[in-house]
Amino acid sequence: MMGETRKRPKVLRWFVLWIVFSALAAVSALVVSPILLTAKLAEAGEVVIDPTTRFAADSGDYFGLETDDGTFSCTVRPDSGEERELPVSEGHGRHRMRETTFTAWFSGSATVTCERRAELILPSVYQWDRAIGVAPGVLLGLGGASLLFGFFRLWQRSRRAGA
Known part of the structure; x- marks a missing residue:
């Protein structure tokens, strides 16, 4: 058994992917929100x-x-x-x-x-609001889905390890 390399558990890969995806969703939502706020404050329209x-x-x-x-x-x-x-x-x-x-x-x-x-x-303000106002919700929804998926994978792996 000395020459065998040990494979990393798949749960670790899924957990790392889950953290990366959740972080990207959170950062994207934090980047989009100030853009929306700035556009509203500038009142360009x-x-x-x-x-x-x-x-x-x-x-x-x-x-x-x-x-x-x-x-x-x-x-x-x-x-x-x-x-x-x-x-x-x-x-x-x-x-x-x-x-x-x-x-x-x-x-x-x-x-x-x-x-x-x-x-x-002007109508352009409402069109901008509709387009950009959806983005944070979508990103936060993807982050939540990612969180649920990560918990599901951890639960699934823990059940397999226990059996």
Whole structure:
């Protein structure tokens, strides 16, 4: 038995792979979250409507209006489609800015005119939020699945060793 090399147990390989995968999932989630936070804090996708501005959207896209200046309405006039008046109101308490989300009923460009100062949140912000907002959940879900798989493999090996 002197010339034989001892094989490493498979459970050790699975355990190492499990730790590496879990660490990658956690690091990825930690990297993606600040990107999302930075994008939200930069507010790159908000335009002040003073008193009129133009933007483009496709039918079904989300866009938002927000204000801290009371309750009033904004008129959206698409180049092709029906004109609509949309209600805008401020929030209450410490955070007075309140965002109201709408779904575009038109495709193409539109002009927004508001009675008072408001901000337009462009459709690109909502598309970015949808795309990037899913990533941390997926990564954390994969990490959780990896954790369960690792425990299952350890349980399976311990049962075999005990039998």
